[in-house]
Amino acid sequence: MSLRHALLGLLSDHPASGYDLMRRFETSLSNVWPATQSQVYGELGKLAKGGFLEVAAEGPRGRKEYAITEEGLAELHRWLTETQPERMRRSEAMLRVFFLDQLTPLEAFTYLSTEAERAAGRHEALEGLNKSVEWDDEPLSVNGRLALEYGLRFTAMYEEWARWAAAQIEARSGQRLASSETGGAPDREPAPQVLLDSQIVGEQSPDL
Amino acid sequence: MSLRHALLGLLSDHPASGYDLMRRFETSLSNVWPATQSQVYGELGKLAKGGFLEVAAEGPRGRKEYAITEEGLAELHRWLTETQPERMRRSEAMLRVFFLDQLTPLEAFTYLSTEAERAAGRHEALEGLNKSVEWDDEPLSVNGRLALEYGLRFTAMYEEWARWAAAQIEARSGQRLASSETGGAPDREPAPQVLLDSQIVGEQSPDL
C-alpha cells in the first residue's frame, strides 16, 4: 500500500494534478516506486474520498489540482515514523544464482560477468549524474543525495560481488573462462545530463 | 513470470510434489522468491498442461510427484541464458528516504539508525550461518555460498550507508542527535543453527 504514501509524499511538497504527479513518478521515483497512469488516477480518487487529499483548484482541461489535507499529512507522518519498511524479497537476479549449476561453467561465468558489466554501467551513469548536478540545500536535493549515494554504493558492491562470484566459478571449473570480451556490453548508455527534480533517485536502483 | 522458472529450477534437481516444493520455497527461496501454496499448486498445473512437467508418480494422499520434462529443461536453460533478469525497482525503504524532509532531523536520524541496526542484525545472523555450515562441494552448496556472500556484502553495505546517511542528517541539523540507544533493537534474533538444503539463500535478502 505504498503507492498512496508516495502520492502523499509528493503532494506534501506542493499541490499537483494527476498529470503532474505522473511525471514526477517518471522522473523522480521510477526506480524506487514506479507507478502507471491508471494507478495514479485511481489512487488519487480513493485518497480524496478518504479525506487525505482535496481538490484545491480546477484548471483548463478538466485539470484537478490536489492538495494534501491535515489528515493526509498525519497519515504520511504515521507511515514514516510508526511503520517499518517492508523489505522486498523478490530478486530475479539472485533466483538465477540459485540455479547456476544447471549451466556449464562458461555459461555461469558469462551470466555473472554480464551482471558485473551491467552494474558497472549503472555505476558510471550515476557518477556522471553526480558530477552534473548542482547540489543546493533544498530538501529534495538532500534526500536525492542520500539516495544517489545508496545507488553508487549498491552498484559498486554488486559489481564486486559478481566479479568475485565469476572468479569462484572459474576457479572451480579448473579452466580459464575469461575471454577478451566476456559478453560485456561494449556500448554503454551515456550518463543523462539533464535532470528535473531529483531524477537522481530515479537513477538509483535498489536491486540492480 | 519467474515463479514458473523457480519451480523448473527446483525440479531440475529431482522430482517433487507440490507439498515438497512449498517447503523448499519456505526453506531455500523465501527471501529470493517467496511463493504461496495456492500459487505453487496453480503454477504446477499450468506447467504440466504446457508440457514442461509431467506427473511421474502418484503417492499416498493424492500425492502427485512432478518431474521436469526435456521441454522444461530447455525452457529453464533458455531463461537462464537468453533472458536478462528484470531488475527490481520497488523499495519501500528508499521511497521513505525520499520524503525524509517531512520529518524532524531527530526522526529522520532515528529512521536511518534503525535501518542500520536492522541491517547489522541481519548481517550477524548471516555470519552465524556462514560459520555453522559445513560447506561441501555439492552444487547447492556452491550456489548457496555465492548467495550468502551477496547477503553479507549487501547487509554490510546497507548498514554503512544508513550510518553515513544518519550522520549527514545530524551534520545538517547542527545538533547532536545520537542518543545512547537510538531506538536500536536490544534483543536480536539468534542466528539459526539448523539448515536444510540451502537455507543459506533463505537468509540472504535482496532489499534490506
Place this chain on the structure above:
DNA sequence: CGTTTCATGTAATTGGTTACATGATTCT
C-alpha cells in the same frame, strides 16, 4: 490547421496474498 502536450478516465488481464475447504495418513 495540424501536431504535440495536457488531462482524465475505464476495462481486461496478470501475479500475488489470504482465507476457506477437505481429507488421508502417520505418529504418539
Place this chain on the structure above:
DNA sequence: AGAATCATGTAACCAATTACATGAAACG
C-alpha cells in the same frame, strides 16, 4: 483416539500492467 503432518485444491481480493478511449488547449 487424537494430534500432527501430508496433501491438494478453490474463491475472493488487491495491486499492478497494458491497452483502450476521449477530448481540450497550446504551439507552430
